[in-house]
Amino acid sequence: MFSRRWRFGWDRYSEVDLFTDRHETNTESLSQAIRAAVSEEPDADGSVLFGQMQGTVVGLRYYTGVVNQGEMVALVRQPQNPYDRNAVMVANVYGSQVGHIKRELAAAMAHVMDNNLAKVEGVVHSRTKNQFTMPVMLSFWGKEENKDAVIQGLARHGYKLNTDGNKGAGASMKSGPWSGTAPLPRKGLTIPLTAQELKNAFDNLFEGLMESKEGEKEAAEAVSTPLLPHQKQALSWMCACENKSELPPFWEKRGELYYNRLTCFSAKEVPERVRGGILADDMGLGKTLTTIALILTNFHKGKPLPVEKCSSPTKASANLRKAPKLEGSSSERDRTGVDDTAADSRCSDINQIEVICVDSPEAVEVESQKTSASQGKQKATKRKSKTEPPALLEDDGFAAALSGSTSGMSSKIKKTAKKATPAPGVETSSLSAEDLSARATLIICPLSVLSNWLDQFEQHVRPNVKLNLYLYYGSERNRSKKFLSSQDVVLTTYNVLSADFGNKSPLHGINWLRVVLDEGHVVRNPNTQMSKAVLDLKAQRRWILSGTPIQNSVKDLWVLLAFLRLKPFDVKDWWNRVIQRPVTQGDRVGIQNLQTLVKCITLRRTKTSEVNGRPLVSLPEKVVCVEQVKLTQEEREQYELARTEGRNTIRRYMAEGTVLRNYADVLAILMRLRQLCCHPDLLAKISSDLAAAATPAELRERLIEKLRLVLASGSDEECSVCLDSVRLPVITHCAHVYCRPCIAQVISTEKEMARCPLCRSEIKTNELVEFPPEEMEEEDSANSQNWRSSSKVDALMGNLRRLQFEDRSIKSLVVSQFTRFLTILETPLREHGFSFVRLDGTMSQKKRAQVIQEFQSSAPDSPVIMLLSLKAGGVGLNLTAASHVFLMDPAWNPAAEEQCIDRCHRLGQTKKVVVTKFIVKDSVEENMVQIQRQKQDLFEKAFGSKNADKKTSRIDDIKALMEL
DNA sequence: ACCGCCGGGTGCC
DNA sequence: ACCGCCGGGTGCC
Known part of the structure; x- marks a missing residue:
């Protein structure tokens, strides 16, 4: 069972999830709930209004600022105050002292505030009739469960909190001086937005922000690339933002003072401008x-x-510009070294972009290769500038x-x-x-x-x-x-x-x-x-x-x-x-x-x-075509065998209602089928017996195997607690995979009652299994001696060779979710003399940058193919050198595919982009494409489905996939 | 006169 | 602060 706290978390989630991206939100609220349950600090957005009361601010005479009608103030505890350890300071929006709460009330408030029972907010009157004191309306906010304690705590000191937000207080609130504390919701006065309106408002928050931001500005001469109209517009806007003397939002000048409409605070000084x-x-x-x-x-x-300019950019400078930068082949580096000494102090040998820090991820070696003499030279050049x-x-x-x-x-x-x-x-x-x-x-x-x-x-x-x-990076x-x-x-x-x-x-x-x-x-x-x-x-x-x-x-x-x-x-x-x-x-x-x-x-x-009725950027055309792949008879037989077996297993789980409990198993079955569609050698050697494990060691072994399967799948498997990709993966005895920190938090929160969030089986910290460190990748089962092809491999190779025949300069991305498939593909690529690079999630940043650089290069000997794992990199990756994309296997998440295609179909792409999706006829892949389509619809409509729903729909997916 | 009352000094916490 | 409180001066009406 979920404890009460957990429920609270979920309930709250259902209220706020509208603000959040469907993918990560529910997670967010869950982990948020965990955090809220653990931490002492009451979370501001979970707070409710307990009530209000009037108090007195004293010591006003020491404040030289202006107090405005309805101005919001903060209440700050001052336990170190030498006159009263219960002191509560009244502060303005800038945190300056306006006054103090009078002693007796401060004593009552100190108790509430020090025990984190409530946060107190204040709204004040202007100080018209009395220059020494003024009334303040205090609102007490906190977690529901502390409400009674707060009310009673105040009552003990003889103060009564007005908990009736709707009637008495509400009426005066409409136009009264306390409007800044308006409790919400107030029936009959303001109708809060409906969930849908709220969502729309939020979605549109960042839309339509172009108004009154027209105007274009040409870039300085030093910028060599001509800006597109929308970039000139952005430049104009950014320059204006930096140079403007306007007041920040919500501030206005009122006489000699600067007044903030939201907080009703005003000050003599100009509020700091946001440049x-x-x-x-x-x-x-x-x-x-x-x-x-x-x-x-x-x-x-x-x-x-x-900026300094050099009069005559020689052709040497064009070469040299590339010199000491993050990446670059060693031959380039050598050339640089030579030129460095030879060209001496001519302007042209100063690199356009002088990346002075040589200790970039890659360039550590560069530095060490250089002679001390050339280092000295480099410094001298620098100094001159x-x-x-x-x-x-x-x-x-x-x-x-x-x-x-x-x-x-x-x-x-x-x-x-x-x-x-x-x-x-x-x-x-x-x-x-x-x-x-x-x-x-x-x-x-x-x-x-x-x-x-x-x-x-x-x-x-x-x-x-x-x-x-200067690249401020690296130990030096x-x-x-x-x-x-x-x-x-x-x-x-x-x-x-x-x-x-x-x-x-x-x-x-x-x-x-x-x-x-x-x-x-x-x-x-x-x-x-x-x-x-x-x-x-x-x-x-x-x-x-x-x-x-x-x-x-x-x-x-x-x-x-x-x-x-x-x-x-x-x-x-x-x-x-x-x-x-x-x-x-x-x-x-x-x-x-x-x-x-x-x-x-x-x-x-x-x-x-x-912009002005024209699309911002005109990208070249993009065509997506699906190429059906037919399995050979041998492949088909193997596939059908696995399918029948898997179907029976899943049917059994469905009948027993234990699909969630055996989730890893089900995934494994689907995985096997998807792998068979690509290449038979992708199948992990599954520990033969699927029977119940006899010994703890065996159980452990099997769990590790499942963990491997789930992770190696490359599918968008996520931790059900944080709903992000699993980090530091562990598998429970019920075979569900989580991030270790996430599940550890669940266990510590639920104490001895801890249960698996997915299937409710009991879980214990010491039963969590993780990868043995050396296990990560046992490589080279697919080396070239026993290499064999598959229908899909053949289909790809046919396409690539045709392209090569048409135009040797065409570059392609070959994308798969299975990094081992990429490995398999290396053999035929090599055999047919394709130059290729590979980019996957296991590579270091340094290596990645190098690979991307190589691939993007237009040099005649640069690679024409990039083997890309679907999830590698992330947004922002620029692979515009490629104009053809081959998606080797369908992904669960169509967005992942889109994102991948966008890496080459983006600004900077000059050619028509052709995307080819390989789908094995009569297979789980076809069904996946079907589900993808439905999903897109679903995503658009059903927002913020709960985690549970998500898993249920997964079950439906599984049914559809296996044609059950 | 061990009280009450008056009026000046004084003042956030 | 056109208050309250403190403490010194004062002392029937």
Whole structure:
């Protein structure tokens, strides 16, 4: 049985799932429920309003600010207050002290607040008649189960909470001074949105954001690639965002004061402007190019970035440009070495994009290969481009090397060298007064797109322009703040940033001109080190690039807004109170506010958007054709045998009602059939006896085998707790696969009662089985000696050879879910002299980048085929060199196939894209295609089906597949 | 006069 | 604070 807490989690899920992407949401809410059950902190969006009461704010005379009618205030406990350990401070939106709650009431509130029984929020009157005290309406929010404790706790001190939200209080609330605390829902006053309306509102949050964002801007001369109209538009918008003097959303000038419409707070100072925003264009629309254009086009005062230019780009420079970068063949490297010494100080031998950090994932070797002489040369070249005296740079590095403490030393140097740079610790207010000395743009991205940035800089910046770009990555990275802040661009990864954070991070000691978060949605959990590291960066301008700014729910937006320093939402409590909670509860005004907010800071176009009635981008045509494959007689016989056997087994489980209990077995049967459709050698050698295991060792052995089957399937098998792909997989004795941390949490939450979330069998931590470490891949069963073909292999080879005959330059992606199938395919490819590369999930990032680079190259000897595992990489992978895609086997999830096709059918593709899907006639594959189709319909209609439903529909799938 | 009352000083927690 | 509280001055009406 689920404990009560669990139920609570599910119930709550059914309320909020509308905000979330169907795929990950239910998970989210489940793990959220677990977290909520475990943690002490009451979760803001699960809170209910206990009631309200009026209190008194005293000590007002010490506040010099203005108090407005209906202004929202925060209540902050001050246990360290020397006059009263029960003190409760009343703070304004900026956190400044307005006053205190009077002593007796503070005593009552302290008890409630210190025991986390409720969160208290306040709304105040203006201070008209009395300059010493004022009334405050207090609202108490918390978890339902604490309601009584709060009411009684207050009653003990002689205070009565008005729990009647609908009548007495409600009437005055309509127009009264307390409207800011309006409890929800209020019958008869405001009708909350229906679930459907809410969902629509949320779906449309990022739509239609183009209004009043017209206007195009040409990129600076240094950008060599002509921008498409929509990119010029984006550039225009981004420049405007950076240069604008407008107030942030919801702020307006009222006389001498700046007033916030939502919180009714006003201040004398101009609220910090948000110089930046979210560029949320669909992938493929050129966010990277636009950002590069922004960097080069909009330096201080709207002028282009001052860059050195070389008068005559020689043909040598074109070659050289490629030199010290992330990837590149060794021959290229050698050439570079030669030219480096020969070409000496001519401008043309300075690389257009000078990637100074040689310690990139790949380039470690480069560094070690170089002679110390050439290293010296490289440094000399670098120095020339700087304005600082070279000795300083040297000393700095030297000092760092000696002391191991970069920051101490470099900050000393900085103070003497550059007075204009504010000392660390001076907060951002000094930044808003244009610090014209800030130069560098910091770009943070996931490791997987690091090489893409380097490529794009190289590709889009004119060869004669010298842009100082430093790759802050690798153990030898230069941690000198002086050095880093003098770059034009510093590129690093989220991991490096968070590893540095709190560890004398030089990145956090620099006042950046601009910080860009690429794939910004990766920081959405505010509790992670990564988010904290990102939020702690100091910058004048801040950008977020993301195709999917909301991954799961409204909550995801908070980190992004906090990063943009959008007052007052950069403080979590204010975000929760003013936006998140109202929205979660279906409050129309709340949703409106959220929409306004998003609109003000976001530019989003989709592939289907139009500019002036024309589609944004015109991609070349795409044709998808299905090629039926007929099995040979031998293959057919083997297939039918397996099918009959499997069908009988599944029939038995259905009759017994034990399908879920034997889920792994069922999957294994389907897997075997799918594998037989591809190639007989894909079949894992299944431990022969399927009879009940006699010994624990045997049981363990069999479970490991099943685990292998489930995982090796490459199908979109996910952990049923987090609904993400399984990480650190373990299998239970009932043969269900979960992430170890997920299931461990379930067990620890349910204590001795723990049961499998899928089949309710009892589970124990010590019975979880994981892969023995050495087990991972027993390779080379499919080596070339015993190699044999299959119908599908033949079909593919026929196509490839025909293509090759037609045009030797055509490149193809060959995609399978089974990495072992890819291995099998290597043999005939080699035999027929195809040059190919392979990309699968097991490869390191470094290797991946190298492979992609090779494949994308247009060199005559570059590979023409990429063997690609369906799930490898992820979004953002750019394989536009290919114009043909062969999908070797149908996937459960049609979206996965689409995504894969999109990797070559995207911006930059010049040829017509031809997709060929191989489907074995009269097989489980045909049925899978059928189910795919239904699924697409289903997905569009049924949103947020619960996990249980999901599994049930899986059973239906299985029935359909096996024609039961 | 070990009280009550008056009026000045004073003031968030 | 056009309050309440404190504590010193004062003392029938």
